[in-house]
Amino acid sequence: MANTSIELEDLPGVGPSTAEKLREAGFLTVESVATASPVELSETAEIGESTAKKMIKAAREIADIGGFKTGKEVFEQRKDVRKLQTRVPDLDALLGGGVETQAITELYGEFGSGKSQIVHQLAVNVQLDEDDGGLHGSAIYIDTENTFRPERIEQMVNGLGIDGADPEEFLSNIHVARAHTSDHQMLLVETARERAKEMRGSDMPVRIFIIDSLTGHFRAEYAGRGTLATRQQKLNRHMHDLFKLVDENNAVALVTNQVMSNPAVFFGDPTKPIGGNIVGHTATFRVYLRKSKGGKRVARLVDSPNLPEGEAAFMVEEAGIKSC
Numbered sequence: 001m002a003n004t005s006i007e008l009e010d011l012p013g014v015g016p017s018t019a020e021k022l023r024e025a026g027f028l029t030v031e032s033v034a035t036a037s038p039v040e041l042s043e044t045a046e047i048g049e050s051t052a053k054k055m056i057k058a059a060r061e062i063a064d065i066g067g068f069k070t071g072k073e074v075f076e077q078r079k080d081v082r083k084l085q086t087r088v089p090d091l092d093a094l095l096g097g098g099v100e101t102q103a104i105t106e107l108y109g110e111f112g113s114g115k116s117q118i119v120h121q122l123a124v125n126v127q128l129d130e131d132d133g134g135l136h137g138s139a140i141y142i143d144t145e146n147t148f149r150p151e152r153i154e155q156m157v158n159g160l161g162i163d164g165a166d167p168e169e170f171l172s173n174i175h176v177a178r179a180h181t182s183d184h185q186m187l188l189v190e191t192a193r194e195r196a197k198e199m200r201g202s203d204m205p206v207r208i209f210i211i212d213s214l215t216g217h218f219r220a221e222y223a224g225r226g227t228l229a230t231r232q233q234k235l236n237r238h239m240h241d242l243f244k245l246v247d248e249n250n251a252v253a254l255v256t257n258q259v260m261s262n263p264a265v266f267f268g269d270p271t272k273p274i275g276g277n278i279v280g281h282t283a284t285f286r287v288y289l290r291k292s293k294g295g296k297r298v299a300r301l302v303d304s305p306n307l308p309e310g311e312a313a314f315m316v317e318e319a320g321i322k323s324c
Helices: 016-024 030-034 038-045 049-063 071-078 089-094 115-125 150-159 167-172 182-199 216-221 225-249 276-282
Strands: 103-109 138-143 174-178 206-212 252-257 259-261 271-273 285-291 296-303 310-317 320-322
Touching: 016 038, 030 049, 030 225, 038 049, 089 296, 089 310, 103 115, 103 225, 115 138, 115 150, 115 206, 115 252, 115 320, 138 182, 150 167, 150 320, 167 174, 174 182, 182 206, 182 216, 182 225, 206 225, 216 225, 225 252, 225 276
Parallel strands: 103 252, 103 285, 138 174, 138 206, 206 252
Antiparallel strands: 259 271, 285 296, 296 310, 310 320
């Protein structure tokens, strides 16, 4: 976890004006400086590359990153990982107990497959106590397709069946921003970092970051093969910024993704997620959602570093995500 007591001004050669330039460019923590490139840092802070290298070296020493750890040390660090439950037993079992913190979970599927329903549900569930499957924290919701509905949150809170659950209180702990372009979407991740830092010492720190959907703006703005490389580079940076964010806050990253039909597939399901290998390799868990008979939805775990592939069915009801 990030050391929150160290400020940028504690780095050698960083005064108030340089620190301000770094923060304006999105370098809000010592860890973000430690993982930057000298060229990027020198251009941002208007300093020489040699000075930037010294700054990065000092940041790496202070932040204690970049070195090797034993498997045992990594195992101990993994004990900080927590699980946010959907409260649908089969779905939680599929995900190894729930959606992990310090990881990016991607939900992809066709329109109406339940992607936005799940992210609304987890924006509610995250606020519950750990005994009830939550993380006792707030949610940040970056809305790129005008999908957030406070009325849906109210229905889901009432559907929890918990005495004294006040929908207005739950809504006050969900911080929503509408992204209008891909650049705006990337900027909002930096704004989310600032908001999370402000709330870190509060009773309800940010425990989930939602982007619904991840690829919508990128797909619309970068159409055609000629823009593919630029799109993928931006998407790569965007997802790695998101990774840093959830690492710093021991939070869940939950992103939805659109799909396209692959005409080369003659047998089986032709749908595949947008974003190609960049999204595929960066997302820790990939879950494919599809409609089934009788109003059911089926979640299939497609990719995971430690869990087997499998499927789980669930229902989308007025009261929220429920078991079949």
